[in-house]
Amino acid sequence: MTTVFKFGGASIKDADAIRHLTPLIEQHGDRPLVVVVSAMGKTTNKLEALLAAARSEGGTQGDEYRQCFKALQADHHEVLEALLGGSPDAPSERIDVLFEELDAQHRKHRDGPHAKHYDQTVCYGELLSTTIVAAWLNHHGIATEWHDARKLVRTDACHQAANLDWPATLDNIRERLSHSDRVALTQGFIGGTEQGEATTLGREGSDFSAAIFAHCLEAREVVIWKDVTGLFNADPRRFDNAVQLERISYAEATELAWHGAKVIHPKTLGPLQEKSIPLTVRSFETPDAEPTVIDAERRFDAEVPSCILREDQVWLEVRPRDFAFMDEPRQHDILGRLVEAGLHANLVDSGAMRFALCLDNKPERLDPLVESLQADYEVSREDDLTLLTVRHPRQGMMDTLGEGREALAERRNATTSQRLFHSRDCPTTWRIPGLQAE
Ligand code: ASP
Numbered sequence: 001m002t003t004v005f006k007f008g009g010a011s012i013k014d015a016d017a018i019r020h021l022t023p024l025i026e027q028h029g030d031r032p033l034v035v036v037v038s039a040m041g042k043t044t045n046k047l048e049a050l051l052a053a054a055r056s057e058g059g060t061q062g063d064e065y066r067q068c069f070k071a072l073q074a075d076h077h078e079v080l081e082a083l084l085g086g087s088p089d090a091p092s093e094r095i096d097v098l099f100e101e102l103d104a105q106h107r108k109h110r111d112g113p114h115a116k117h118y119d120q121t122v123c124y125g126e127l128l129s130t131t132i133v134a135a136w137l138n139h140h141g142i143a144t145e146w147h148d149a150r151k152l153v154r155t156d157a158c159h160q161a162a163n164l165d166w167p168a169t170l171d172n173i174r175e176r177l178s179h180s181d182r183v184a185l186t187q188g189f190i191g192g193t194e195q196g197e198a199t200t201l202g203r204e205g206s207d208f209s210a211a212i213f214a215h216c217l218e219a220r221e222v223v224i225w226k227d228v229t230g231l232f233n234a235d236p237r238r239f240d241n242a243v244q245l246e247r248i249s250y251a252e253a254t255e256l257a258w259h260g261a262k263v264i265h266p267k268t269l270g271p272l273q274e275k276s277i278p279l280t281v282r283s284f285e286t287p288d289a290e291p292t293v294i295d296a297e298r299r300f301d302a303e304v305p306s307c308i309l310r311e312d313q314v315w316l317e318v319r320p321r322d323f324a325f326m327d328e329p330r331q332h333d334i335l336g337r338l339v340e341a342g343l344h345a346n347l348v349d350s351g352a353m354r355f356a357l358c359l360d361n362k363p364e365r366l367d368p369l370v371e372s373l374q375a376d377y378e379v380s381r382e383d384d385l386t387l388l389t390v391r392h393p394r395q396g397m398m399d400t401l402g403e404g405r406e407a408l409a410e411r412r413n414a415t416t417s418q419r420l421f422h423s424r425d426c427p428t429t430w431r432i433p434g435l436q437a438e
């Protein structure tokens, strides 16, 4: 049965990191083994900066573009040189060809729609990283076949957030990967349309890619290799007594991701759940450490409360102008505008004469929404807020967490409590009440 490994940017950030992942693959003898890889380190961010430079006034001739481009090229050649310098196995020419293609794509798309330009260029991060990793593995004696995910993961042309064409993807992946006795190495995050144009699945989408491959091949397991030993019940940088979760269900992991925990891409769990494929999150630095396992078992979900912070939140209170009720047609109207603006409400509250929403502060989307609402309603706006969400809070926990802080809004159901605070009232490091750090 197939296993799917996913390596994110941090696990291949430089030559040393790539060397370190070799034994993890080597020790896994069973085939098929599909390895899904992201772009190296922060390459995707750098490609986004390159894109911005290409679309700025100086375009692909401008200094900024040329500098960004050269830096990216140098980074990749440096890693290749460190890994395979002097070896005939080093795909230096292939890397140059990919950079030539990247440059040509920028020239071709710079005056066209942004989202399409984005996908035709940002996909090169993964194309480059996988070219290097495949060459390294083969050089190291691990028979590896490089696959172009643009030809396997079929999507529509909704650029930057492409939707899967599952039947075509299933056929492609089964046909090409089912019987491989070599490691099948491919790119996360990217796909392609029927017409052969590149698409992307949304930032951090490589987890989702791994789930797509696993689903199509009815894999035994997906392993996401990370720089942490597993999933934590809170961001350890913000909660000083955060602990690792040993086992949670697909549903719980989806809730955590939905509420803003930067755990795994929220679309990842669905395709795995459908085929009951467990997902293990392990550390590539300490592979023997206890991992986190995500599967269908719900028994352990409430064992440990989880805390999630969403910062830079905005609270909008919308009231009818004519002292009328905030009835369903009005709520429908407001939510319709929200959908149109491409925004998601992190918390909603309503009353007889008000409808209030907590939103991420994305000015390019939020400002037009506020303007549109102001045309028909009274709108008040509060900025610089932090939304705290707790899954499975224990008795009294929310009150302790909220002590000395005014809550602008609160919401609570059987499994989840949320409070919205002024960020200025929040500590830099939180402590989860009643929980011992290990
Ligand atoms: N390289 C892409 C990103 O940084 C996809 C991923 O890492 O999952 O967003």
Ligand code: MG
Pocket: 008, 009, 010, 038, 039, 044, 204
């Ligand atoms: Mg990444």
